[in-house]
Amino acid sequence: MSSLRGWKPWALAAAVLACGSLALVARNDYLLQVLFRIVLFAGLGLAWNLVGGFAGQLSLGHAAFFGAGAYGFALLSAASTPRWVALFLAAVVAAAFAGIIGRIVFRLRGPYFTLATIAFAEVLRLSVTNLKLTGGAIGLSTPALFSGRSTWGMLYLSAIALAVTAFVINVYVARSRFGYYLMAIREDEETASAVGIDTASYKLRSLLISAFLTALGGALYGSAFQFIVPDSVLTIDISLQMAIVTMLGGAGTLYGPVVGAIMLLGAAEVFKNQFQESHLLVYGILIVLVVLFLPEGVVGGLQRRFGGR
């Protein structure tokens, strides 16, 4: 893992400040919305990275946590919980939900694990679609976190705060005993378990943190567009995007998810007019190319080539 000594923390802080100051300069809501999406998915990718990157567990069910965050926030706010309390409470609920899911899915390996994560997210999506409480297929309106003229600017800054938090957690994990245990599980779960690592417990812990961050992202997303439907926040597309962003940049690296988010959402933005509804075509092509030619992702590949480990 890359070290974070000397000039690096300062350079990173400067980069974050530069990104943040865009919120003050840019008066264009469209531009801020694009930036919001990119930074949000960088944060989500970093959250996914804990489970999919460090622990090597290919979850394609993170939409469940994203949606739980968005719906939890909307429902709690509707029950007149203060907005910021609702935001964090929704994330706690999503993490508790992850605790239940994790106990079941982490007993499974490889494709079985991935399938079970998809099945959980789909059961949640279908239940939300069919229940009255959650507004069914029609959806729920979500309160705005910010009011006033610079709503998108504030949302963009919140997304930056989320991404920075997720990044700091990734740095901590990459250098801690906890992180080494996760990587040991990724490399060889049997051996990790044989040398006395409680694999189930560490995988579960990584999922809890990941789900908490993902749910915060979901709630932010919901409040940004002020309206959620099951097909916008609980669809498998969200799970796929989180995984692709991370894989594209490099799973298990610190900068990978950030680079991946810029590439993927940038490409989606550029090709939006050419392909319109078929934007997933671009994602599909990117995935196939990465798997064939850059299995370690852009950052992973560069680190290997230039020995920046």
Next chain:
Amino acid sequence: MIVFFQACLNGLLTGALYALIGMGLALIFGVMRIVNFAHGAFLMVGMYVSYVLFDHFGIDPYLGFIAAGLFLFLFGQLIYRFLIRPVRDRSDFMQILMTTGIALILTDGAQLIFGADYHQVNIPLVNRTLRFGAFAATAASLLSFVIATVLIAGLYLFVTRSLTGQALRAIAQNIEVAQLVGIDVTRIQGLSFCLGIALAGIAGGLLLPALYLFPSVGDDYTLKAFVMVVLGGMGSIEGAALGGLLLGVSESLTSLYLGNQWALAVDFAVFLVVLSLKPSGILGRQRT
């Protein structure tokens, strides 16, 4: 009671088509150890092949399904050669990503070519109802059922009796030993991949008269195919056929008692219960 048995009958009629889909997935998994997340997308391609033949040349879907199967067998060769073989020895993680990528390309590619509109084929067989005492079924669903049953039986005989079929099962049981006794593993794996995909295409062709066609129609079937295959024991072809029939009946009964909108949710709930209680499936044995 009549209603209950009628629902079971409907479930079995759909279930035979599901069995074809599930057997295709099981064949690929058994011989290649690759979980094909693009299975439903290939089914969708089969539906579009049959639809185009019907729409442009007036070819009946009950002939078109053969073309769909052949097309996918050949298309499968290309996919196998350029996209699947390179990841054959890579981690599950990479294989799942690869097939997911293929699924996205096929689905959104179809959307780019054919648009997001819903299509339907209108053939007289769909509207003709046959009655057997208290029970009823459309002529189209009966014909699909008969064709599917013949194909299932044929596939079963092929896998158990023919030399190629035996090679196929040998690889599924132990790939190293299969190699040692002189089986051309690469060729057999390619064959089973194409065959598995062709089965999805055939099932797509046979489902066409009964469904609305749109680019993401196959998405649910990928997940359903997994449910069948896990129900029957991953990699067991007979098990997958049984899983298909069970799934058809369970969906039909769910629609009857809880409403159609819950059918898929119940599928997944059953799937999670089976996965957590008996991951080797109903007929399967645990393999490493």
